[in-house]
Amino acid sequence: MKTLIDFFYMGGDWGYVWSAYSITAIFMLANMLLPLRRRRKLLAQIKRKVDKGKNRK
Amino acid sequence: MKIRINFNYFLLSLGCLLLLSLLLAPHTQPLQGAIPPETNAKAIGYQTEFGPIGTGITVFKRRVLNSRFSSDTTLLNKEKVEQMIQPKGTRRFDRNFWLAELLFIVLIAYGFGRYDSITGFIKKTGSLKYTYHLSARFIPWLTAIAVLLLLIGLVDGLVFAPIDAKQKDAYRIIFIHVPASSISLQLYVFMALMAAIGLIWHIKIAEILAAAAAPLGAALTAISLITGSIWGGGTWNTFWEWGDPRMMSVLILLFIYLSIMGLNSAIEDRRTAASATAILTLSALVIIPFVILSVNYFNTLHQAQTQIFNKNSMDPRMARPLVIMIFAFMFYTAATLLMRVRAEIIHSERNTQWVSEEAAGS
Amino acid sequence: MKKSAATAFSALVRRDLLLAYRYRAEIVNPLLYFVIIVSLYPLSVSSEPKVLATIASGVIWVAALLSALLSLDSMFRSDYEDGTLEQILMSPHPTAVLVLAKVTAHWITTGLPLVVIAPLLALSLHLDAAAFPALLLSLLIGTPALSLLGAIGIALTVGLRRGGLLLAILILPLYVPILVLSSTAIQLAAEKVPYSGPLLMLGALSVLALTLAPLATAAALRISLR
Numbered sequence: 001m002k003t004l005i006d007f008f009y010m011g012g013d014w015g016y017v018w019s020a021y022s023i024t025a026i027f028m029l030a031n032m033l034l035p036l037r038r039r040r041k042l043l044a045q046i047k048r049k050v051d052k053g054k055n056r057k
Numbered sequence: 058m059k060i061r062i063n064f065n066y067f068l069l070s071l072g073c074l075l076l077l078s079l080l081l082a083p084h085t086q087p088l089q090g091a092i093p094p095e096t097n098a099k100a101i102g103y104q105t106e107f108g109p110i111g112t113g114i115t116v117f118k119r120r121v122l123n124s125r126f127s128s129d130t131t132l133l134n135k136e137k138v139e140q141m142i143q144p145k146g147t148r149r150f151d152r153n154f155w156l157a158e159l160l161f162i163v164l165i166a167y168g169f170g171r172y173d174s175i176t177g178f179i180k181k182t183g184s185l186k187y188t189y190h191l192s193a194r195f196i197p198w199l200t201a202i203a204v205l206l207l208l209i210g211l212v213d214g215l216v217f218a219p220i221d222a223k224q225k226d227a228y229r230i231i232f233i234h235v236p237a238s239s240i241s242l243q244l245y246v247f248m249a250l251m252a253a254i255g256l257i258w259h260i261k262i263a264e265i266l267a268a269a270a271a272p273l274g275a276a277l278t279a280i281s282l283i284t285g286s287i288w289g290g291g292t293w294n295t296f297w298e299w300g301d302p303r304m305m306s307v308l309i310l311l312f313i314y315l316s317i318m319g320l321n322s323a324i325e326d327r328r329t330a331a332s333a334t335a336i337l338t339l340s341a342l343v344i345i346p347f348v349i350l351s352v353n354y355f356n357t358l359h360q361a362q363t364q365i366f367n368k369n370s371m372d373p374r375m376a377r378p379l380v381i382m383i384f385a386f387m388f389y390t391a392a393t394l395l396m397r398v399r400a401e402i403i404h405s406e407r408n409t410q411w412v413s414e415e416a417a418g419s
Numbered sequence: 420m421k422k423s424a425a426t427a428f429s430a431l432v433r434r435d436l437l438l439a440y441r442y443r444a445e446i447v448n449p450l451l452y453f454v455i456i457v458s459l460y461p462l463s464v465s466s467e468p469k470v471l472a473t474i475a476s477g478v479i480w481v482a483a484l485l486s487a488l489l490s491l492d493s494m495f496r497s498d499y500e501d502g503t504l505e506q507i508l509m510s511p512h513p514t515a516v517l518v519l520a521k522v523t524a525h526w527i528t529t530g531l532p533l534v535v536i537a538p539l540l541a542l543s544l545h546l547d548a549a550a551f552p553a554l555l556l557s558l559l560i561g562t563p564a565l566s567l568l569g570a571i572g573i574a575l576t577v578g579l580r581r582g583g584l585l586l587a588i589l590i591l592p593l594y595v596p597i598l599v600l601s602s603t604a605i606q607l608a609a610e611k612v613p614y615s616g617p618l619l620m621l622g623a624l625s626v627l628a629l630t631l632a633p634l635a636t637a638a639a640l641r642i643s644l645r
Contacts, residue, residue: 007215007216010226010227010229013226013227013291016227016230016287016288016290016291017226017227017229017230019287020230020233020234020283020284020287020288021230021233023280023283023284023287024233024237024280024283024284027276027279027280028276028280028389030276031272031273031276031393032200032392032393032396035393035396035397035399035400036396036400038400039396039399039400039403042400042403042404042407043403043415043416044416046403046407046412046413046416047416047417050413050416050417256638305595305599309592309595309596312588312591312592313592313593315588316588316589316592319585319588319589320575320576320585320589323576323579323585324579329642329645332642333575333639333642333643336571336575336635336638336639336642337571337575337589339635340568340571340593340631340632340635341592341593
């Protein structure tokens with residue numbers, strides 16, 4: 001337990017180290033999720049359009 | 058569009074450049090007197106940061122600048138120079154690093170090509186549908202490797218790497234700062250290459266790759282800038298220093314990435330946008346090395362580039378996680394780039410038959 | 420009768436200069452803008468001569484940059500609207516040479532007046548007398564690069580309806596090295612240290628822009644007018 005606290009305390013530099021790492025994590029995750037969401041949205045949009053076209057026929 | 062280059066004009070410009078290089082030759086130490094002499098040593102130092110381009114710069118420096126500087130070594134702090142020029146044994150490691158990066162590129166190309174002969178591969182990647190399906194098979198692998206390397210690198214860097222003598226634990230930011238900065242620069246070169254290919258041969262996939270690389274590069278540059286500033290807050294006692302050329306050059310790189318994204322989104326027609334963006338990318342490419350190289354000539358707070366494979370400069374136990382993290386970021390970048398490319402392909406092919414089928418199946 | 424590219428170059432320069440002479444406001448306005456920006460600094464920052472002397476080089480260069488940005492719009496805008504630009508692109512002469520002619524005319528009408536008026540403003544800002552040669556040289560070398568790089572940006576945005584703000588975003592990052600190098604040169608000169616280094620670098624940038632920017636501008640114009 002003590003070593004774990006020591007690890008997160010980072011010799012007093014915890015604020016610097018963990019803020020840098022968490023900001024990086026947020027950026028990297030957003031970078032992965034945004035294109036995935038965009039593709040899904042586009043596909044759904046196209047699907048709606050195609051279905052509409054079929055109904056008209 | 059066809060770009061006509063008048064060859065007389067081209068020769069004239071080459072002549073001007075030649076004349077200029079002759080003019081500049083005796084003045085490679087521009088701020089002589091204005092900076093402390095030991096800063097000059099940095100110009101001879103090893104660079105391992107900028108990818109393949111960096112190797113070129115390093116070779117140029119060793120061949121050209123070294124011979125020029127050797128005439129006035131009295132100006133330089135000799136100990137520092139000896140520290141910065143690598144011992145002979147470490148060159149092998151340095152070369153191995155580049156071989157490893159080359160291997161990375163070859164592996165990916167081989168993976169793509171495994172499905173087909175090389176010529177068929179080149180023809181087929183021209184087809185967006187083929188690229189779309191092929192990249193779907195690649196993304197899980199690339200992501201898995203990236204996550205694995207990230208985990209190994211993080212544990213190795215945060216737990217097992219020793220504490221730095223001067224900067225204590227704050228130095229551990231290096232394991233994300235250096236990979237992000239290095240890859241943000243390499244990605245720009247990649248983007249410029251793709252932009253040139255798209256501009257000259259009108260290959261659609263190159264245009265899409267260039268468009269997809271810009272936001273990713275901007276994000277990596279932002280990461281590099283933010284982590285760098287936090288690190289600076291820990292060690293230089295200042296989060297932001299307007300006078301620091303290194304920070305400013307990265308900031309300009311971020312602005313350039315953002316302006317490229319801005320131009321790309323301002324133009325309605327995708328093909329026109331791709332060509333216009335390509336011209337901007339290539340124009341800014343001329344500026345970027347100028348900005349980066351100017352760092353060596355000015356006095357900066359930023360520490361000299363770490364020589365990963367020089368034991369005098371960096372403990373191997375610190376170097377190992379750093380190298381792992383650089384590769385992790387590379388795989389991550391490749392994976393996210395392909396994800397963006399897939400979204401872009403759907404957008405640009407939205408009126409075709411296969412995309413409608415794809416949408417119906419999803 | 421076939422005419423050489425040099426004839427076309429001088430004809431285009433003469434035409435643009437004549438146009439600028441007829442519409443004198445286009446020469447005067449950027450200049451006025453330049454003077455007003457410079458005069459805002461003593462009013463807002465401080466009127467202390469010491470403070471002014473330290474910021475003078477930066478103030479003059481920032482003002483030059485902004486007024487160059489303002490005047491850029493006139494380089495291709497009117498030609499785009501009345502169709503002259505298409506005629507230029509269709510002419511048998513290399514487009515890059517004609518673009519260079521337009522940039523030259525633009526520099527003569529907007530860059531050169533800045534070089535002439537800057538020493539007066541520097542004098543009013545109490546710039547050190549030793550820094551005047553550096554100021555003049557940096558402006559002489561730097562302002563052509565401002566016009567040349569700006570031409571790329573204006574060529575990329577000329578077809579867009581709201582290009583103004585985008586132009587600033589595209590061009591200002593490219594202007595930063597010019598700004599840094601020239602104000603460094605002036606500051607070094609004011610401290611009475613050799614200042615040839617940054618000026619030579621600035622010259623390198625200028626020549627690079629002179630050789631490559633017209634080609635990029637020509638290509639950008641073709642894309643914008645497609």
